[in-house]
Amino acid sequence: MAETEIISNSESNDQFFEGVEKLIEIWFTPAKQADLRKITRGVTGAAPGPASAGLAGWLGEAAAKSHFYIAKMGPRDCILRNLLQQWEKVLKIVRCEIISFTKSEQVDAYVLSESSMFVSRRRWILKTCGTTTPLRCVRAVLALARDTAGHARVHNVFYSRREFARPHAQLTPHDNFDSEVELLDSFFGDGRAYIMGPEKDCWYLYTLLPLEGTVAALEKEHREASEASAGCAGCEPDQTIEILMSDLDPAVMSIFTRAHSASAHHATKESGIDKIIPGMVIDDYLFDPCGYSMNGVAKDGCYMTIHITPERSCSYVSFESNVPVSSYDEVVARVLHAFRPGRFVLTVFATPDAAGSAAPRQLKSFSSLCGYEQKEAQYCRFSGYELHYALYAKFPS
Numbered sequence: 226m227a228e229t230e231i232i233s234n235s236e237s238n239d240q241f242f243e244g245v246e247k248l249i250e251i252w253f254t255p256a257k258q259a260d261l262r263k264i265t266r267g268v269t270g271a272a273p274g275p276a277s278a279g280l281a282g283w284l285g286e287a288a289a290k291s292h293f294y295i296a297k298m299g300p301r302d303c304i305l306r307n308l309l310q311q312w313e314k315v316l317k318i319v320r321c322e323i324i325s326f327t328k329s330e331q332v333d334a335y336v337l338s339e340s341s342m343f344v345s346r347r348r349w350i351l352k353t354c355g356t357t358t359p360l361r362c363v364r365a366v367l368a369l370a371r372d373t374a375g376h377a378r379v380h381n382v383f384y385s386r387r388e389f390a391r392p393h394a395q396l397t398p399h400d401n402f403d404s405e406v407e408l409l410d411s412f413f414g415d416g417r418a419y420i421m422g423p424e425k426d427c428w429y430l431y432t433l434l435p436l437e438g439t440v441a442a443l444e445k446e447h448r449e450a451s452e453a454s455a456g457c458a459g460c461e462p463d464q465t466i467e468i469l470m471s472d473l474d475p476a477v478m479s480i481f482t483r484a485h486s487a488s489a490h491h492a493t494k495e496s497g498i499d500k501i502i503p504g505m506v507i508d509d510y511l512f513d514p515c516g517y518s519m520n521g522v523a524k525d526g527c528y529m530t531i532h533i534t535p536e537r538s539c540s541y542v543s544f545e546s547n548v549p550v551s552s553y554d555e556v557v558a559r560v561l562h563a564f565r566p567g568r569f570v571l572t573v574f575a576t577p578d579a580a581g582s583a584a585p586r587q588l589k590s591f592s593s594l595c596g597y598e599q600k601e602a603q604y605c606r607f608s609g610y611e612l613h614y615a616l617y618a619k620f621p622s
């Protein structure tokens with residue numbers, strides 16, 4: 226397991242864990258035969274199986290149909306380890322490990338010791354919490370994307386995170402946003418950095434500048450990319466919602482402890498996580514003595530991911546999905562009903578061609594949401610996306 230810092234809190238006899246994640250998403254420009262899922266193969270090249278089948282082709286029908294746990298693998302364990310060697314090396318740089326794996330036709334989903342990784346044809350998402358260092362692996366990922374996956378051009382990049390509970394406990398470059406931006410700029414040239422919301426609940430974002438310096442130019446490139454990737458279902462259009470919750474209901478949080486729940490499956494059912502977006506294959510994990518992570522993947526290629534730090538002194542839950550709904554009303558209501566946070570940051574991204582293209586504008590007009598009061602809201606349009614950020618707190622606060 227990674228060297229995550231879990232610090233004892235002498236007052237509450239609780240432990241401190243930094244649940245807030247760093248999230249990096251890189252989109253590569255569509256290219257014939259290029260596929261990031263080729264990276265899952267071993268560096269030795271020993272894995273047989275059809276070129277397009279990836280892990281499933283090698284592990285057989287059963288594994289292709291169902292999700293499976295690396296920890297539970299028997300004789301094939303060392304073969305699987307070989308297959309995952311490239312990602313494992315990357316994640317070592319980040320200071321986390323793969324715990325579990327599931328997949329759909331469009332996306333490979335990894336549960337990590339500190340959150341999740343999603344790999345599809347041209348999109349790579351890494352979300353890690355604790356004191357992990359995701360930006361330190363970007364150079365290695367760009368090299369693997371080029372040399373193993375055939376992706377030579379980056380189309381867009383999003384790096385975001387909420388403000389940490391303990392920023393000074395983070396390792397460089399994550400101990401301040403300026404250092405993160407400096408490192409990102411060293412990979413991608415001049416990006417654009419945003420800080421939204423009030424100091425303690427602020428949300429940081431880095432993304433690329435339009436190539437020709439205008440939003441219209443980037444939207445043009447986005448349209449061309451969409452056309453080039455036509456037939457690659459699940460790649461385009463794009464929309465993502467994140468709900469980053471703190472001060473959660475202790476009764477709900479107790480579900481995500483081994484003392485309360487016999488298994489991750491039990492916690493998933495009791496909390497109602499399985500009902501948030503029905504029809505997903507769920508890969509869930511319950512940590513010892515507490516903590517929970519899950520990935521869900523759907524047949525159409527969309528995903529959801531939930532991570533839970535239940536410790537009372539630092540309770541935190543994150544929800545993220547790219548489910549293509551036109552309105553987020555139901556999803557948001559189900560998430561808030563399941564977790565009952567004291568406050569939360571909501572972010573929604575959508576491209577103009579997404580089913581939820583109007584969602585960022587709709588949300589900005591909501592002064593309250595399911596019993597929560599909007600404390601701050603910001604809206605912006607950039608890089609072919611519209612974005613809404615809002616901070617909500619429970620009535621009365």
Ligand SMILES: C[S@+](CC[C@H](N)C(=O)[O-])C[C@H]1O[C@@H](n2cnc3c(N)ncnc32)[C@H](O)[C@@H]1O
Nearest residue numbers: 226242244339354512515516532533534535543
């Ligand atoms: C990895 S999980 C989910 C973190 C997530 N980013 C969130 O939203 O809170 C973190 C929870 O698991 C617990 N945990 C137990 N053992 C752990 C380990 N070896 N590594 C990381 N977390 C562990 C932590 O105390 C914390 O409650």
